[in-house]
Amino acid sequence: MKRHVFFAELIGTMILVASIIGSGMMATTLTDNGGVQLVIAMLGTVLALALIIATLGPISGAHFNPVVSLIAFVTKKINAKTALFMILTQIAGAILGAIIANVMYGHSPLERATHERTGSALFISEIVATAGLLFIILAMTNVDKSNGLFWAVPAWIGSAYFFTSSTAFANPAVTLARAFSDSFAGIALSSVGLFVLAQIIGAFVGLGASHLVVKRNSQ
Numbered sequence: 001m002k003r004h005v006f007f008a009e010l011i012g013t014m015i016l017v018a019s020i021i022g023s024g025m026m027a028t029t030l031t032d033n034g035g036v037q038l039v040i041a042m043l044g045t046v047l048a049l050a051l052i053i054a055t056l057g058p059i060s061g062a063h064f065n066p067v068v069s070l071i072a073f074v075t076k077k078i079n080a081k082t083a084l085f086m087i088l089t090q091i092a093g094a095i096l097g098a099i100i101a102n103v104m105y106g107h108s109p110l111e112r113a114t115h116e117r118t119g120s121a122l123f124i125s126e127i128v129a130t131a132g133l134l135f136i137i138l139a140m141t142n143v144d145k146s147n148g149l150f151w152a153v154p155a156w157i158g159s160a161y162f163f164t165s166s167t168a169f170a171n172p173a174v175t176l177a178r179a180f181s182d183s184f185a186g187i188a189l190s191s192v193g194l195f196v197l198a199q200i201i202g203a204f205v206g207l208g209a210s211h212l213v214v215k216r217n218s219q
Contacts, residue, residue: 004059004060005059005060005061005086006060006085006086006089008056008059008060008062009056009060009063009064009086009089009090009093010089010090010092010093010096011052011056011093012052012056012060012062012064012093013064013065013089013090013093013094013097013173013174014093014094014096014097014100015048015051015052015097016045016048016049016052016064016094016097016174017093017094017095017096017097017098017101017173017174017177017178018048018097018098018100018101018104019044019045019047019048019049019097020041020044020045020097020101020174020178020185021097021098021101021102021177021178021181021183021185021186022044022100022101022104022105023040023041023043023044023045024037024041024044024183024184024185025101025104025105025107025183025184025185026040026044026105027040027041027044027184028183028184029105037184038161038162038167041161041184041185042158042161042162043158045154045157045158045161046154046155046157046158047154049153049154049157050150050151050153050154052064053149053150053153053154054150057149057150060086062149063086063090064090064093064171064173065090065133065170065171065172065173065174066086066087066090066091066171066172066173067130067134067171067172067199067200067202067203068133068134068137068203069083069086069087069090070083070087070200070203071134071138071203071204071206071207074207075138075207087173090173091173091176091177093173094173094174094176094177095176095177095180097177098110098177098178098180098181099180101181101183102180102181102183105183107181107182107183110180111180111181111182111183111186112179112180112182112188112189113178113179113180113181113182113183113186113187113188113189114182114186114188115182115186115187115188115191116188116190116191117166117187117188117191117194117195118191118194121165121166122165122166122194122195122198123194123195123197123198124198125164125165125166125168125198126164126166126168126169126170126195126198126199126202127198127199127201127202127205128160128164128202129157129160129164129166129168129169129170129202130170130171130198130199130200130201130202130203130205130206131202131203131205131206131209132156132160132202132206133153133156133157133160133170133202133206134202134203134205134206134207134210135206135209135210135213136149136152136153136156136206137149137153137206138206138207138210139210139213139214140152142210142213142214157170166195169187169195169199170199170202171199172195172196172199172200175187175192175195175196175199176192176196179191179192
């Protein structure tokens, strides 16, 4: 796979994380109202997500997410080497995004987040958020509607910000990077493993659900 694909994944994931963390920091600067903060953070995230999918999707497929690349490998859309390099690139881009957001708001480049996010409710929320994400991606690509992902994926994430108790991390690279920002969007490193496990489970749930839809459509 050509290196421009990996640069697209690096840059896209970097922008995504910078927008998530940066919009959270801006939200807490502007208001003390938790609901308004969440709206600001959501808008900053979904607008950036729509733009990077529309811009970089034709180059790399706009994964920006290790579980998306994992499922692409499982479904034989990419090989193991490509999947590994994409995942490593996404993690690197995510951490760079955290550094950029931290520096833009006068924080240390790398911090240790202190926000503990634990419990079965958050675990289930991450399964649901990630399952929905993968279901949408796979269902739309299977019926050749991938050109609509630039609005469908942000729409799902935006809604899941509000209906899941975890606010829809749904991305292992993003989750890890947010552990390096002690801010509104932060997550304690000790909580990362729980979230990532839930996201992997959710990815396979989404894969299974997409197979059900494809089978029905083909009958």
